[in-house]
Each structure stands twice: as C-alpha cells, then as structure tokens.
Amino acid sequence: MSSPRRVLLATQVLTLDPANTIFAPGAVVLDGNTIGSVGPVPEQPEGEIVDLRGSILLPGLVNTHTHTPMWVFRGLTEDVPRGEWLTGRLLPLERRLGPEDLRMAALAGCLELLQNGVTTIADRYGHMDAVATSVEASGLRAVVGHSLFDRTGEADLARTERLIDRFGTDPARSRVWAGVAPHATDTCGPDLLRRVRRLSDRTGARVFIHLAQSEEEVGAVVARGASGCAAYLDGLGLLAPDVVVAHATYLSDAEADLVGHRRTAVAHCPSSNAKIEGRVAPIARLRRAGAVVGLGTDAACCNNGMDLFEEMKIAGLLNKVASDDPAALPAIDALRAATSEAARALGIDHLVGSLEPGKRADVTAVRMGGPRLMPWHDPIANLVYAARGSDVTAVFVDGRLLARDGQPLCLDSERILADGAQAARRLGDAHD
C-alpha cells in the first residue's frame, strides 16, 4: 500500500535515536508507511507539506500493556480494599458482557489511546477474535493476545491458534500481529504454561503474562510448591527476552534479580499498581538487573484513563518515592520507557520507538504553546512532567494521519462513543 510522500514540518523534532538528536526546527519525511529522512527543514521540500509548526514531533508512544475493552468498566471499581478488586469487583462485571459489547467497547478504548498519542499497543483480553476486529479497524499498530486460563485452556489455545493464523506473529509483515497471552501465574498451571512455551517456540509468537500482580496470586503459586511467581515461570522457561510480564509488583529482591538476569521484558503500569494495590513495582532493581522496562496504561478502569503522558509522570514520581531519591528514573528514562524501550520490550525496536530513516512512519506531535507548556526550556521534562494526552496535535501510524487536534480522521467518534455507551448501559445497575 503506497501513500504520498509527506513532509512534516515542526518547531522541534525529538528523534530519541541513540544520540538523543533534536532538530529545531526540523522535518520528518514520510515515504508511504516508512520514515524517509529526519533532519533540518529542507530548502525545497518535495511532497505534501503537513504544517505542524508550533508542535514537537516525537516517536509514536508505545503502550506495553492494556485491555481496550475494559474501557466499559471505567468508574465501577473504585477504591477497593486490597485483594478484592479482581475477584470481588471485576469478575462479576465481566460476566455481564458478550463479545459484541466487548468489540464496541474496545473501539472506544482504541479511540481514547489514539487521541492521547499512542500508536502501538499490546492488547490482551477474552474474546480477542471480536476485540481484534476493533483494534485492526482503529488503525493502531498492535499485538493482540487472547487470555488463556486453566479452566478454559483447550478452547483458549484453539482461539490463540486461530488468532495466529489470522494475523501471523511477525510485526514486520502486519500492522496487527498475534501473541500468546496466558492470564497469570495463579490462573495458569504448569501443563498449560508448558504448552504456551511450545506454541511460542513453534510460531515465534511473543508471550504476555501478568506476573505477581497481587498477594493472592503469590499465595496461590506458593501453595503449589513454588518459591514465588517469578521462580515458577522460570522453571517453565517463561522468564526470557521473548516474554513480557505485566506489573511484577510482588517480587522479592532475589526474584526481581532473576527476572532481570533473564532479560525478561516488564510492562510497568505505575498508576494501576498504585490505585489497585497501593504498591510500586521494584523497577529500579529490575532495571539494574537487566530487565527491559516499558510503560503500560493498563485498562481504563484501573487508573482511570489510558494516557501514557500521565503514566510517564506518575512512573517518575512513584519511582522517586520508592527509591527515596528524587534523581531516580529521570525524565529521559521515563520518556524512553514509553517509546524506544517500550518498543524493545515488545521486540519491535527495529520498526518503531525512534524517529530514524527506515523505521515505520509512526509519529506523535505535541503542542509547545500555552501557559501549561511554556516556557519550553527542556523538551524532555516538558513532555514527561507537563504535557497531557490532550496536548497531542497529530498522530500518524504507518504513514496515515489518524488524528489531528484531538479529532480522529478515520473513525466515527460519535458512533463509537454511542456504541460504547450502549455496552456500558448493561452495567448500569452494577451498584444496585
């Protein structure tokens, strides 16, 4: 599929290449779905000019952990005592919805992500065949995984195989591709996880699993005879560079070191962990030990919005508090955790995560003006600590301009929100 050559003109271009090169002013040339060049503004630009002066261009944001259909539960699981959120509050709500509700809710979730400047997501949930239809229609780049549980293992494995048949597992070949997504260490026994490892080895699919997200999960795994959730996964060959573990909240020091030594990827969801568990994952230790850490928004009902700008700031703040060190997790590290490191966590850093020639044309533009964003002394600090998703002025995925000034260009937002609201009405009496 070819689209015209576009020349994006901007006040600043933050490449996030290895040298942290910034062009001010700068231009990014998009050749179809690929970045042709990045640099100073050419004297005679060739191609369609997209005037984004007044904005900074950065690599499209990469969200390493989300559940787009859970958009529909926002506001229904608030301030719940520790240990009750998942089984006590969420599961009864989930039982009320069918695949068509989830398909509609997922599209609304994708719309929210897109408007906040997210261009790539790792999405996982039940009924992923229906959900993936929305994800694909949204225009986002995405890896999709159908959640596997012991109690429905055979059917879940069959659905996962169908997802792999439909989308493949190679992010270089398809904008949407499939992963293998066992739910968590307590809900997936050794037999299922051995089959997951074999399926991943056979197909090349990356594995996505929740790890140590609650004390209940740790208790269940220890009751099974393992010393902890991470040791349990390690014994099954599932601490590895092709595995993305979400949360990693309740890890001992030794387990955090083990996750890191195996070069496992970690999806860090700081606001979700804070709101649901009142905890901060041991990110500093995980990174020191070698883990690749990317940021995730988790679901809209966890935190209560899918905005990676918020997550960058909250990650910075919580990790400073957890480390008792205001210099911990500096702004550039938080920004890379939502771009280049997040891409590395998903195994797609050869395709996205920085603005460099040859990579896919995924670009997010953010306004530089207004009282909240001026002065603009330090672009990285402003993006991490001052900007919000609502400051995004343009979003390109695969060279397609998908949103401009907060408005989607390829999606009918009124219809999507009306459909999402209809699905939400099925939950309206949830408090009765």
Ligand SMILES: [Zn+2]
């Ligand atoms: Zn999750």
